[in-house]
Amino acid sequence: MPKLHVTTSVNGEPVEFLCEPYETMLDALRGQLGLTGSKEGCSSGDCGACSITLDGRLVCSCLMLAAEAEGHEIRTIEGMAKGETLHPLQQKFLEHAALQCGICTSGMLVASEALLAKNSNPTEEEVRFWLAGNLCRCTGYDKIVRAVMETAAEMRETRA
Amino acid sequence: MNVVNNKWIGQRTIRPDGVDKVTGRAAFAADTTMPGMIWGKVLRSPYPHARIKAINTAKAEALPGVKAVVTSRDIVDFTIEKGAVMLGIQDMRWMCRNVMARDKVLFPGHPVAAVAATTEAIAAEACKLIEVDYEVLPWAIEIDDAIKDGAPILHEFNKFDGKPSNIMGRIESKKGDIAQGFKDADIVIERSFTTRPVHQGYIEPHACLISVAADGKTTIWSSSQGQFMVRAMTSMLTGIPQSDIRAIPAEIGGGFGGKTIVYLEPLATLLAKKSGRPVKMVMTREEVMRATGPTSGSKSTVKIGARKDGTIVAAHGSFYLQAGAFPGSPIRGAVGCSFAPYDIPHVLSEGFDVCSNRSKVAAYRAPGAPIGAYAVECVLDELAEALKMDPLALRLKNAAKEGTKAAHGPVFPRIGYIETLEAAKNHPHYAAPLGKLQGRGVASGFWFNAGGESSAQVNITEDGNVVVTTGHPDIGGSRAGIANICAELLGIDYKRVSVIIGDTQTVGFSNLTGGSRVLFASSMVVTQAADKVIATLRERAAKLWEIDPEAVKWENGAAHPVSPNAGQFEPLTLADLAEKAPSQGGPIGASVQLNTQGAEGGFGTHICDVEVDVDLGIVRVIRYTAVQDVGRAVHPSYVEGQLQGGVAQGIGWALNEEYIYNKDGKVDNPGFLDYRMPVCSDLPMLDCALVEVPNPKHPQGVKGVGEVPLVPVMAAVANAVHNALGRRFYSLPMSPPKVSEVLDAPTQQAAE
Numbered sequence: 001m002p003k004l005h006v007t008t009s010v011n012g013e014p015v016e017f018l019c020e021p022y023e024t025m026l027d028a029l030r031g032q033l034g035l036t037g038s039k040e041g042c043s044s045g046d047c048g049a050c051s052i053t054l055d056g057r058l059v060c061s062c063l064m065l066a067a068e069a070e071g072h073e074i075r076t077i078e079g080m081a082k083g084e085t086l087h088p089l090q091q092k093f094l095e096h097a098a099l100q101c102g103i104c105t106s107g108m109l110v111a112s113e114a115l116l117a118k119n120s121n122p123t124e125e126e127v128r129f130w131l132a133g134n135l136c137r138c139t140g141y142d143k144i145v146r147a148v149m150e151t152a153a154e155m156r157e158t159r160a
Numbered sequence: 161m162n163v164v165n166n167k168w169i170g171q172r173t174i175r176p177d178g179v180d181k182v183t184g185r186a187a188f189a190a191d192t193t194m195p196g197m198i199w200g201k202v203l204r205s206p207y208p209h210a211r212i213k214a215i216n217t218a219k220a221e222a223l224p225g226v227k228a229v230v231t232s233r234d235i236v237d238f239t240i241e242k243g244a245v246m247l248g249i250q251d252m253r254w255m256c257r258n259v260m261a262r263d264k265v266l267f268p269g270h271p272v273a274a275v276a277a278t279t280e281a282i283a284a285e286a287c288k289l290i291e292v293d294y295e296v297l298p299w300a301i302e303i304d305d306a307i308k309d310g311a312p313i314l315h316e317f318n319k320f321d322g323k324p325s326n327i328m329g330r331i332e333s334k335k336g337d338i339a340q341g342f343k344d345a346d347i348v349i350e351r352s353f354t355t356r357p358v359h360q361g362y363i364e365p366h367a368c369l370i371s372v373a374a375d376g377k378t379t380i381w382s383s384s385q386g387q388f389m390v391r392a393m394t395s396m397l398t399g400i401p402q403s404d405i406r407a408i409p410a411e412i413g414g415g416f417g418g419k420t421i422v423y424l425e426p427l428a429t430l431l432a433k434k435s436g437r438p439v440k441m442v443m444t445r446e447e448v449m450r451a452t453g454p455t456s457g458s459k460s461t462v463k464i465g466a467r468k469d470g471t472i473v474a475a476h477g478s479f480y481l482q483a484g485a486f487p488g489s490p491i492r493g494a495v496g497c498s499f500a501p502y503d504i505p506h507v508l509s510e511g512f513d514v515c516s517n518r519s520k521v522a523a524y525r526a527p528g529a530p531i532g533a534y535a536v537e538c539v540l541d542e543l544a545e546a547l548k549m550d551p552l553a554l555r556l557k558n559a560a561k562e563g564t565k566a567a568h569g570p571v572f573p574r575i576g577y578i579e580t581l582e583a584a585k586n587h588p589h590y591a592a593p594l595g596k597l598q599g600r601g602v603a604s605g606f607w608f609n610a611g612g613e614s615s616a617q618v619n620i621t622e623d624g625n626v627v628v629t630t631g632h633p634d635i636g637g638s639r640a641g642i643a644n645i646c647a648e649l650l651g652i653d654y655k656r657v658s659v660i661i662g663d664t665q666t667v668g669f670s671n672l673t674g675g676s677r678v679l680f681a682s683s684m685v686v687t688q689a690a691d692k693v694i695a696t697l698r699e700r701a702a703k704l705w706e707i708d709p710e711a712v713k714w715e716n717g718a719a720h721p722v723s724p725n726a727g728q729f730e731p732l733t734l735a736d737l738a739e740k741a742p743s744q745g746g747p748i749g750a751s752v753q754l755n756t757q758g759a760e761g762g763f764g765t766h767i768c769d770v771e772v773d774v775d776l777g778i779v780r781v782i783r784y785t786a787v788q789d790v791g792r793a794v795h796p797s798y799v800e801g802q803l804q805g806g807v808a809q810g811i812g813w814a815l816n817e818e819y820i821y822n823k824d825g826k827v828d829n830p831g832f833l834d835y836r837m838p839v840c841s842d843l844p845m846l847d848c849a850l851v852e853v854p855n856p857k858h859p860q861g862v863k864g865v866g867e868v869p870l871v872p873v874m875a876a877v878a879n880a881v882h883n884a885l886g887r888r889f890y891s892l893p894m895s896p897p898k899v900s901e902v903l904d905a906p907t908q909q910a911a912e
Contacts, residue, residue: 036191037184039413041363042445046832049363077184090182094174097797100636100805102181103188103364103413125841132841135832137361137414138636139801140808141840 008069010035011079019066025059026050028066029076037077037106041135048134051107051114052076058114060133077106080113089113089151096147100138108134112148120156124149168647169860172797173654175640177411189367189383189410190442197369198227200424200431200441201283203273203290204451205265208517208825209299209312212263212272212292219289220275225282228434229290230427231273232260236397240317245396248389248672250421252396254486258520259397259426265294266314266485267519268826269450271423276431276439299517299825300326303459303480306516314485314515328487329513333495335567341474341506345465349542353535354891355874356818357457357482360524361809361837364413365448370428371438378405378429383412385419385633386672391664397426398433405429408663409633416809417523418453420674449830453522454819456481456489460535462498470549472558474506475499479532481513484520489513493528493607496568497871498536500606501577501763502558507567517825523674525806526607526867530813530874534892537603537875541882551602551879552585555765570761576789576853577763580604583849584765589785597772598782599884604765605871609864610675611756614682615668618646618689619749624735626650628689629662630682631670636805636866637798641679642686644794645860649690651717652734668753676864679794680855681756687859692750700744701732758857762868764788766807768876772884777900779881780842781811787849791863796850803869804846810873812838816893 003018010033017032024043029035029052038061041047045060052061053075054068061076080087089112092098099105108131115122115130122130127148128141136144180186217229238245238253245252256262261270273290277283298312305311306326313324320327342348368382378400384390387407395402412419424441432439443452458481465474477498483489491511499507511528544551559581560566562574584590584602594600617629628646632638639659647654671677694714701719702709711726712719718731741748769783786803793799816836822828829835854861874892882888887902 030191035184036187039188039364040190040442041365041413042832044445044831044833047363047445081183086179086182090179093182094178095172097172097175097637097795097801099178099181100798100801101362101364101412101414102177102186103362105181106184109182124845128841128843132839135363135837135839137363137416137809137837138805140804140806140838140846141843142804142846143797143801145840145845 004067006067006070010074023066024062025064025066026061035076035078039103049104049107051110053114058111077110088155092147092151096143098143098147104136116152166648168644168654169794173640175637176643176659177639186411188364188413192369192381194438197438197440198276198278199280199283200274200276200428200439201287202271203287205270205272207296208268209297210265210294213295214293216291220286223286225278226286228276228431230430232262234430235260236399247392256397267517274427276435301516301518301821301825303514306514326515327512328515331491331495331511333509333567336506338474338476338506338508342465344473346468348465349539350463351539352461355458355531357454358813358817359454360416360418362414365443366423367442368424368428369440370432372432376404380407381410382425383410385415385674387664388669389672390425393422394425394429398429406663406665409661412633412635415635416525420523420672446830450827451519453520455524456521458531462535462539464539466543470547470554470557472504475504477509479511483513483515484518486520487513489521490528494532497529497606498532500566501560501604503560503564525870529607529871533605533871534874538878541879552581556581576851579851580763580765580787580789583787583851584767587785589767597884599770599880601768601876601879601883603872603875605868607762607867609759609762610677611681611759612671613755614670614685615753616685616689617751618693620738624738625656628659629667631662631667632673632678632682635673638678641794645683676867680759680862680864683862684756685752685754689750689752696748697737700737705729760855760863762863764868766872766876768880770880770884774903777896779815779894782844785847786869788868789851789853790865791855792852792861793850799865800848802866803848806869807846807873808838810870814874814877816895818893
């Protein structure tokens, strides 16, 4: 079977690539597109290290076929900072030491951003259940939850 | 060093590698590619135990796209008869057989052959074309099955008590005479416990990319807890000299001990050598779960005798730990650490190393110690209950302190165990009210900590900033700790210090990231190197001022005359001296290599509250406080992070994590859905109380931190569950099916 030609948008930029019909979006991002910020921890949708958004919706890119990106908008960790300016979540993760090894961090940040886009004032419980699809083995989640809650509070203040 | 007025030590600085990690730029092992790169795959045994009668790789080699195939014939054989060849704690006789089975496969997932091909799909297809003729043998996985009479024997050469056996060895720690000790006791409690094998659970699967040039020069990019270990093991297993292997440490996505040995690197090196192409290998999660080291499952019996006033007079522990396919379970940690927090006159602690048809164990955070502490700290809880004593008061009464001789050998110097108990007792958590079906448990733990070989370079750049190179993969923020210390010593802004991890050919030998040794050891060498740099800077200033170097002091990042008597000179900053360096004696820098000594043991005491959902059998941790003597918290956030991460792993071990085997001897839950590690919604905030009793043998007072936090957790949770339900669990995990079973059997006193 010939490769499929996909036309899509990644982090706001138009992108074209060829892929096998069975390849996942994660394969295409890390392979053809050279965007290795999304990580493969399980390839079964259990760890969340490959989290991206598809038209604003949080998905595990290992569970999505690359061909499904056709005509849609993909965002990844590489699109989160604006030039040299970090997203407030990225900055807060650094200040709170909300990462140790860093392998889950891309996915955590993408998932957290998707949460704050839906809910600017999440409770601790809401943060914990939203991030329940993102495994972290290093931090015990404490500093991650604090970083997300504090970012939400600061972003609300900035907006107000 | 003035520890009170530190400017940088103790600050929560932004880690040097932080921005790369929050933007996705950091390069982990699987993120690297090379032109011409091909893909390697491993063919693994489907059987727990079988003799390999023949392997035929012809069909695989003939498949278009296949560039190389290797089997055990290609791996250097360390024969059993020639005796042990040790690299650290690993015997290469077992390592060579673990990376590729020789005469027998010993667990499902054991590598049998490896293929490199132009695509991953072709490599996988080629693996299916390899014909292996197996003679399937009977197998044993659980300890009782492996040590019973007539058990299938994994290693026929091994004898225990004069008979072929899967017990590969026994060690003991002994102090006094336990027979006499138990005679002196008013109360004796003896209980038996089991724990299940659990995996380190790092999110990054093992991965490497390896290139071998026509002249044999080899470059390895891989994620490990030690690039020097990778170089040495790959060299020993492939025959390529160490001087020809450059092992570059990629960023590591978690290890917890599990990346202290090699799996893929020797195979990829041989495939790259045979094919002449760079070879990339990445494990799947299933391969990680089936074929890399979980820690041991265990069975333990602990007997403790005390007087009516709570004085412990005798203790006996026997710990059987699964080693998996090859000898080497962490019995030393179970035997040595379990009783170490207590001053007990008569102790016998024994460990048995049991092989069975399961993947070879790898280190896991304080290897063996959490298993031992689970048993001992649960028995202590029962003892406190029987004596009607507060469990912390019982521990305080028997706590080890300066001068206590531990059963495993050392006489403790100034240690902070009592301080952790006092801090726990006085913590608001310990007095907080509990609700219905809630309970509170406490437990303590000890880990040896480690020193050993470390190297570092401190170089001053031409523009007057600093580059520090160390040899330890940074697994949890150690670069931030080193930057804090270096900024403090040189009296400059933290941001002017760049810390990098050197590869094997650019920095001196540095032992593994493990044993809670990294910040202890590397800050010791960095301190000595920084002192040498400061001495050079003082000499340079003295020469320019034409005064004695002794009359120059280094303060706030600049050379000053020690007093007005030495002369009146404008300070010379690091930048001034760096600029003048070419005409004043050349580059400024120093390199130090040490076998560091003086790592003192660490102690922690934990408080855990649980709530039991009696309808669903779910135990939820609702509050947790970890108290630990951390020596000196050079970067408090990353110290807390170590405590919180260890606690989370322990909660997983206590409540849900376990390897489940099916009737064919295969792991039935080799993925994150069924191997249930704690997720964010499973845990509360994890509070930390840092006690700082500085290590007198370290320039900044540093003690190892990372391992102690896992040691007390399972016992703290188990004791809390008992406090909530009035029932004791003697086996882990306390998962919903088990808890429900006990709750549904109301007459039973205790659950086995």
